[in-house]
Each structure stands twice: as structure tokens, then as C-alpha cells.
Amino acid sequence: MGSTGSGSFTDYTKTRSEDGSTGGTSGEDQCQLSISCLLEEVAQSSFYNTKQDVPPAGNTVLIQFMSPRIVAVDAISGKDCGALPTGYNYLLNCMENGYSYAGVISNSSNGLNPIIEIDIRPITTP
Template structure:
């Protein structure tokens, strides 16, 4: 078995910016991923600081932020980790280092069959 892709150079990221500052990663559509809204199902919710301390899930509609603490986490207003972002969102680490911040809202929280939380996030206005 091998990896999948289109077989094009656009499958690979890493095109550095030009002198004008206009560069984009390979495969990019011309939009800045750091500015795109996204929906995510959080990982490790049952092992999170929030669930461990409070023994419950946050409510639908509660707000979240994204924190880089070795890994990307969704945290509540008090800074408690609610869950980890999947590694498919690791590009956000670079966005955070570049000064972007993100606000989210919990769209789903359920304990059955296992604790799960989903949220929608948007980049905050700079």
C-alpha cells in the first residue's frame, strides 16, 4: 500500500513567499487557510481537563478558543482544555504563531456512547 494523491506537485506544500509577500503553499486555492472557518470534532474529550475536573461536558452554545500547548486544544473561557484538535488541523499552529486567534462555539456535546464535542470556529478580526 502507498500514499494517495493526485500525482501533481500541488499535493505538496512549501512554496515560499515571493518578494511581494504573495506566495502560497502548494495545492492552495489562493485563499489563506488561517482565515477559513472550520468545524471540528474534538479528540480526547473524556481525558480532557474539563471532563476530568467537572465530570460533565460543556453545554451546546458555550464559547471556546484555541490554545497551542504542545498540541492544539480547544479551551473554555476559563482556559480549561475541553478537547484536542485532530492533527489534520495542525496548520493552525503556524497561524497561531503568526498572530491569528480563533473563537468557537460548541455545536454538539454528548456523552453517549462516549463523550464527544463538536464546535465551529472562525478567525477573530485582527
């Protein structure tokens, strides 16, 4: 899984085209892409601060906006476990337009620098 695009707002706009689809000038709707990424701020997350550990690979995550960041929430505990890189901030516009995202923790490791890697995809589209 992965994503493509220029990483700029021209890949996504809030407006809809005449055929009703979302998307920007790239011709590809960024909201419909699957994403694989390493989470940021894992050691500052509610999950880590509560358990001093990271959730295991295989756990389901839901993507939510918790001001000021878009975060991955462990579906079992209900606690955020890290923030998506800011390059994926366009997902907020997608979520405001009816998309929701979920996925799985594909890799996690607890240590001096805890890491969580997730694979997510849209589960509801407008």
C-alpha cells in the same frame, strides 16, 4: 462551516507572498478559513476530568496550543475540553504568524464516548 484544502503543508507556508499574504500553492490561505470539527481526546481533557461532563452547546471556545496538541478551551471555565484533529496542526503556524481563533460549541453529548463539535473562525489576523 467547513474547510477545504488538500490537508498537506502545501496549503500553508510560513512565508508571505510579494503582496504580503500568507498561504501555499493552493491559492487559498488556510489560516483564514472557518472550521467545523469533532474534538478528539474529550474524555482526557481537563474539563471532563474535573466535571465528568462536557460543556454545553453554545459555550464559547478559544483555540490554544498546549503542547503537544492544539486544543479548544472553554472560555467560561478556562479548561481545555478536547484537542483539534491533527489535520488542523497547520493552525499552529497560523497562530505563530498572528492569527487567533475562537468559536462556539455547536453540539456536545456526554456518555460512554463524550463528544464535542465546534465551529471556529479566525478572530484576529496579522
